[in-house]
Amino acid sequence: MPPNPTVISHTLPPTRQIPNSPLPLLHYPSLLHDLVTTPTFQPTHLLDLYTQHGWQTQWIAKYGPDIPSHYHSTTHECMTVISGSHATIRFGVADGEEKGGGGVEIKAQLGDVFIVPAGVAHKTFSPEPSSSGLAFYQPEDIAAGRAWEVGAEREGKRRRFFEGVELKGEFMMMGAYPYGGVWDFAVGGEHAGREEEVWRVPVPDKDPVLGDSRAGLVGLWEGKSHASLT
Structure with a gap:
């Protein structure tokens, strides 16, 4: 792990359809990059890192040409690129809103990590290598x-599930949430007038x-509140 990691932050204000967040x-x-490109890398290596810091791996996804823009209103999310070359991720706007400007597009590359606050819209598209469709891997x-x-037994079963997910060079990301976080899938408008409900999702300890x-969210999210968006 580099001692002084590069961190790029984006504070995204709410739109007509998306709450976004005062947290960047x-x-x-x-x-x-060094971890995911080692010849012996397995998804469980990253799962163990997440677990060490109180985050639970919940899925691995192979991306197709496009997915709907969406946000999670109940939990924050971490996504790490573990396979493939690159894809574009658009943050901060619902589908259709990008035509009016706003939001940010980022070229996500192997080894990149994204920490997405609750309420921030995101969609992944145009992966390389190209793929015909989405494949989503989750324990039942x-x-x-x-x-x-x-619990130890349940987490052990989940770990064994992720041991069986193969990486074949297609664009894939691995997603984790603070333990206890159960995510929803909102596409826009669900929290119009109630954005503060989303902004109150607790900040994780690590x-x-x-x-x-303090180079990460511990320092960068400290002292942030919904007041900064009003």
């Missing part, structure tokens, strides 16, 4: 909304990758 979107370019209990059920380092 955090992008750590190539932070885990997490897919059923029971991520909040934890960064999923940088732990308690």
Whole structure:
């Protein structure tokens, strides 16, 4: 892990359809490149890093040409590029809103880490190598909304599930949430007039990758509140 990681932050104000957040979107370019490009890399190596800092791996996704823009109103999210070359991720706007400007597009590359605050819209598209469709890998209990059920036996079964996910060079990301976080899938307008409900999602104690380092969310999210958006 580099001692002084590069961190790029973007504070995205609400739109007519998307709450976004007073907490900045955090992008750590190539932070885990060395890890994910080692010949022996397995997704569980990253799972263990997340777990060490209080974040739970819940999915691995292989991306197709496009997915709907969406946000999570109930939890913050970490995404790490673990395979493939690159893709574009658009943050901060609902589908259709990008035509009026706003939001930010980032070229996501191997080893990049993104920490997405609750409420911030995101969509991944145009992956390289190109792929015909989305494949989403989740343990059955997490897919059923029971991520909040934890314990050594249950986490062991989930770990074994991720041991079986193969990386074949296509663009893939791995997603994690603070333990106890169960995510929803909102596409825009669901929290119009109620944005503060999303902004109140508690800030986790540690960064999923940088732990308690103030170079990560521990320092960059400290003291942020919804007042900065009003």
